[in-house]
Amino acid sequence: MFHRAGAGAEALTCGVKGSDVHLISEAATDPDQWSGDCAVYRHGSGDHGSGDLVVLPDGAALPVSLKVLEQDILTVSPIKDLAPGFRFAPIGLVDMFNSGAAVEGLTYHLLDGGKLVGDGGSAACRSEEAVGLVCMEARGCGRFGAYSPVRPRRCMLGSVEMEFSYDSSSGLVTLQLEEMPGERVHKIVVEL
Incomplete structure (x- = not known):
């Protein structure tokens, strides 16, 4: 979170890199294979305060400029490369300050012809064209967001297919998590 208070009218400007986040590589599911690219969700910068999602390549800096009494909250998530053109990064509950x-829980599974690679094909996946499954456990209710450069084929909450929205210009996928399930976590599967 960045906050600027003071008497001057000039803006305070800096650049934020994914590597500036303490232990960001440990948040990647495969730290040794992580490219260093991140998805960054800026909570208050979108239209009507809805937030904005940008991809931050490894080593690149996102400019942040704050005037007196302005603030910005960034959620930074490592991007997982599943296959050429298929990438994913969970953001979390996008209407909360600590969305991540x-x-x-987060696991990625590659698919070949609709079957899990290395699992004998026991996936509960119906699509022959699917490339991967992203399985997440999320706690809390509200609007859940993630980054994907391609529109997901479907999103599941438990065994129920969920409606979701997709912004093709930013890659932001959102779905609404209603009341908490008995297991105390939502089990979300995104099929890419």
């Missing part, structure tokens, strides 16, 4: 804390 909602993501409690």
